[in-house]
Amino acid sequence: MTYSNYDKVFKQLSMKPLKLAKYKKHNSPKPRTCGINRIRCRRCGRARAHISKYGLHFCRQCFREVATHIGFKKYS
Numbered sequence: 001m002t003y004s005n006y007d008k009v010f011k012q013l014s015m016k017p018l019k020l021a022k023y024k025k026h027n028s029p030k031p032r033t034c035g036i037n038r039i040r041c042r043r044c045g046r047a048r049a050h051i052s053k054y055g056l057h058f059c060r061q062c063f064r065e066v067a068t069h070i071g072f073k074k075y076s
């Protein structure tokens with residue numbers, strides 16, 4: 001189970017409310033207070049390769065996609 005697809009099963013289990021409650025109880029992501037997994041990309045939710053410089057809070061892949069839109073220029 002990854003971070004992004006935790007709530008995908010909600011639609012599937014909507015007809016079975018007890019199963020849904022049990023799923024939420026045992027499979028919900030743990031609320032983090034510290035650690036590397038707390039700092040996530042604000043665009044896609046990825047935990048690794050995080051750029052927090054200049055208050056960006058993007059992962060490197062998302063930064064590469066949106067860099068020109070937010071005013072960064074590639075010199076090389």
Ligand SMILES: [Zn+2]
Nearest residue numbers: 041044059062
């Ligand atoms: Zn991202």
